[in-house]
Amino acid sequence: MGMEWAWLLPAVCTGAFVVVAALGRWLPGRGSLLAIGAIGTAFVLFWFVMADVVGNGPGSFSRAWFDSGDLTVRLGMRVDKLAIVMLGLVSAVSLAVQVYSLRYMRGDPRFGWYFALHSLFAASMLALVLADNLLVFYITWELVGLGSYLLIGFWWERRSASEAAKKAFITTRIGDVALLIGILVLFKATGTFELSQIFAMAQAGEISQTTINLSTVLIFIGAAGKSAQFPFHVWLPDAMEGPTPVSALIHAATMVAAGVYLVARMAPLFVLAPGVLDLVAFIGLTTVFIGAALAMVQTDIKRILAYSTISQLGFMMLALGSLGFTAAIFHLLAHGFFKALLFLGAGSIIHAMHERQDIREMGGLRSRLPATWVAFVIAGLALAGIFPLSGFFSKDDVLFSVLDNRGVVWFAAGLIGSVLTALYVARLLYLVFLGEPRSQAAREAREAPLGMTLPVMALMAPAAGLGLLALAWGDYDGFGSFLVFLPFGSRPFEFHGAVFWPSLALAFSAFLMGLSMYRQTGGVAPALVRRRIPWLLTALDNKLYLDHVYQWTVDHVVLVGSRLVALFDRAVVNDAGVDATGRATRWSGLVLRYHETGLVSTYMLTIAVTAMVIVLIVITTG
Amino acid sequence: MSPLLAIYIVVSVMAVAGGLGTVLARNVVYASLFLLLSLLSVAGIYVLLFSPFLALVQVLIYGGAIIIVVLFALMLTRQGDETGSLDSPQKPLAAVAGLAALGVLIATIVVNKWPPSVDPEPVGFEKLGATLFTQWAVPFEIASVLLLVALIGAIVIARPEDSQ
């Protein structure tokens, strides 16, 4: 029982998807129990696989899928430590979310279908993590997108949900186009989809620098699409139209992590393209600010968390662009747990508030929802990077790699990002849990049932204590040595004074400042900012106008372009080209018909003359 | 000039004269009688060309059947009451076309290098019959079906409407 069984993880979930989707109606719990059983099995298997990988090193499993010409496509999987980390995250969070959903989604008319989709999603995500071949990677990547599309649009009767699903799929699909082109560019240069071969060729210098640059940029665009990096981040907030557990699973812990994972997986290629790494870091930093700034002004609890996710993904990209691959993955892991916790907590709140999501109507929920309050505090402080919660360790690691490889200016920018994080966390905690209840629903809110609080509590442990993984204890040398990216050696976690003190001090003070600020004003939006620089707030309220720009582009460029083509097709190709041929025939008929006298004599004369002409031609030429 | 040739010339002149009469006659009945002359002369030509069977067929079918049918048709359409010319207004054009055709045909005959001709010998009835009913049996049958179809068709077309 070991890594050669790793393929079972996605396989059991796929099986669950097929069975539940087809027969769910006739299964107990409409298939939900089967789906949970599958992901539970996957979670158990994960421990065996991990033990095996840790003990015996990475292993792989590959089998030909189909071939054509000189192309053979293999279904390959590879389990290494990077994959293990992701497997753990995906299976654990999926399990928690599905258990949570059991209670949360009770009574929904499409209860079984919901769980089938969850199985599909988990299966594709697990397979994505295991892929050792770019094509398999792309396939699972698309399936993850499909799962996300179907889950966001789960309540498709709502116009907004179906629009959000469409937007999410199409936006990420734009990135996917770049990704696929990047994969094919690499394929053209190397003749293979196998990652190990590509890396070997790249290190041996057999791939031209242009190809590497081009393909990494394209792959990064793909990653940016899925990981909601600027300027592709617009789909993620809208994706909150899906059921809240889905947001926890997909839009916090797993799917959006796929882009980060992709870049980390392709690390051997990215390190050969320093210019592209600059781009990655720059986009990451931009995303940090945009996400954090927008999180400050939102009033929908789920959207605040969504923008926060965007911002945190920006941190991961920043780390990747600063060669901090291990740091990025560690932050990904920590973020996955605490953000899932936040979302599930938010789900409980929304449940308690009778589907109201506006934080202006909340307040004072601390006493009404004590368990959720504890969860939110732990996850929120982790998000803000407060010692000793998991977020502190991972964010410290990220900032350290920025300082190490990018210099003080970038580091300072990163610090500002984490200050903003602390501020919006403070705002969120204050407005939701502290102060006075601001609506009838808030006054009457009741704690969620045990079926929902249990998974929340289960997630509290990793969200709080995951930082321990960073440290060395016993045989374990810390995360920096566990997950090693060549050509970098192991980099055990240390408390660097230059990073530790500023970041902790700033985060802590910003958090306190935020709390006091909201306590003083009691307002929902920061009145100070509103007075001083109103344009900034207006811009933020309008999400920096990006949606407007995209909408305009779609309306005025894409749709107009397509209408032009359609018009061209009708007017030029069809009416001028095709129907005109018909009209020309008709017209020539109108003109030529006067030749037809209807008199037999005329016709016979014509026949005779023609026959003679033909004979003459034959005689003279033959 | 061999006697055969002399006979040939006489018969030819008769055939051409009949033809001329056919196309120039002012009366339909005369025209058909001229045609009969021409057709019978052509039968004579067949005899001179050693094809007695064909000559027989010519006399029987053309001389007998066809001309009779034509005369019947003339009677039924009461040509005597017909006023006006038998000729079409494009008669001059037709003359030009006819002469041109003659020119083209003569030119073709003259220009063409004909292969050396063999000495003609009579075509026996037995040989003709054997060929017709072995090698050409299928076309022969088709021809008979054609005749039948034409016969029925002619009846259907010519039948008065009110009898339907």
Next chain:
Amino acid sequence: MIELEYVLFLSAVLFSLGLFGVLARRNAVMILLAIELMLNAVNINLVAFTVYLSPDLLVGIIFAIFIITVAAAELALALAIVLRLYRTRSSVNVDEVNLMRW
């Protein structure tokens, strides 16, 4: 001795006469008669070719027989049409039948 060319000349003359007749007449029956003349010209040609050029095959003569057959069929049909025409229009002049025009 009758040369092949002589026969061809005869048939050429007859054919041209027939053509002239077809083109020059407006009476349908007269046109039919002229057509018979043309068919006969063709028959003469076929027979002459067979007899002078390939006496063994007999193709020309057999063709001539078929042409006579078809001519008979054609004439029967054509005269039926003429009768029909006369019955509906009281005339057998082809230039008065011009429905098939623009």
Next chain:
Amino acid sequence: MLLILVTVPATAAGVILVIPSSRPGAIKGTALLFATVGLAFSVMTFVAYDHAEAGFQFQRQWQWIESLGVTVHFGVDGISAIMVLLTGIVMFTGVVMSWSIEKRLKEYFFLFMILLTGVYGTFVSLDLFFLFFFYELAVLPMYLLIAVWGSTRKEYGALKLVLYLVGGSVLVWIALIAVYAEASLGTFNLLALQEVEFAKDFQNIFFPLFLIGFGVLAGLWPFHTWSPDGHAAAPTAVSMLHAGVLMKLGAYGIIRVGMTLFPEGVAHWQVLFISLATVNVVYGSLAAMAQRDLKYIVAYSSVAHMGLVLMGLATLERTGMSGAVLQMFSHGIMTALFFAVVGIIYDRTHTRDIDLLQGLSKRMGLAAVLFIFAGLTSLGMPGLSGFVAEVLVFVGAFRTFPVAGVFGVIAAMLTAVYILRLIAKVFYGPLDDRWQGIQDAARHEVFAGALLVIMLVLVGVYPTPFLDVINSGVDTLAAGLGVGE
């Protein structure tokens, strides 16, 4: 076996002709029976085809017109084997989808079966004369089927379609005669003709005739405009058959005749060929985006997908060509499914305007599921057949003409835009009161749809058996084109 294949629909047509039209049940039953038999034989042909041996199999030959060298010569290779399978499936589902036809049922099924005789005949004929004969036989019943049983400007659509296709046929026929004369073998036999090395100039002159002549039927830009009008006008099963199988006849003709006989000609015109194909793909997708009529959307998407087929062929590269053939199969199944669902919707709502339809999932859940399957295949979702085919085409394109490949990938994205927009508009959102009372797909319709979905999933998940057969055909073709190992 191939003879049976061709005679099954022909016999069905004969039998249907003698059943009195007062007994619609018997007519439908006969059609279904023969369609089942046809499907069985198609599957048998496909399964029995030995891809390891490759080449033309199950050959049978009968003399027809000896003096012209016309023979009835049947045989299938890997490419035609899969096309035969496609025809069998679409025929069967088409008959099932025609169940609710009431008007002139007898004539309808008669023409339908004649059409299928032509399709089968084209795919299995190895004699160019008969290939062309069956090709025409498949086109002509189309006119009546659309003009009598169609909707939405049906006479216009039918006339346009037939004029177009016959126009293409003229070009093909000219080129065929030229081939016959130039080879001066006195035979129309394809196997004999493909041994002939035609002069380069001759190939260069006559290949475009085949390309355009057959390309008209394959929806080659700018000769595609018959397709939207024709598809929109045709009744459901005819649209299915038309987009699903008939358009493939065009591409098949290009492969079987054009590329086989004129290897140098196709190489000479390769850049034009792939450019037109690329225009097809992008243009079709963009045009589809601006449409409001469901059938027009699907029809333009067919134009785009046939563009991918042509693009794969134009790469003249084994992977690309295999992808093209697989795409033919995949698109055939997919578009049949599309038109089936559109037909169901039209039957229930009597409109195809996407602005009027919304929230149909609520009442037509099964139809929606079927449509979404087709839509996902269309936009290249992995796990469904379209993805495998598209990847192969793209790989081929990237090896030869990367720019075309880039446009292809982008067009796949555009496909996602219009398909998802369509799904969101028609199936999602609140249910309009107008559509409160509509019925979901009936049991037989779901059965037909499910059969098509199963094929899509099967090819998408486990394409090997299909690709093995295709590869064996494409390898021979590639060897003829001089693109070997």
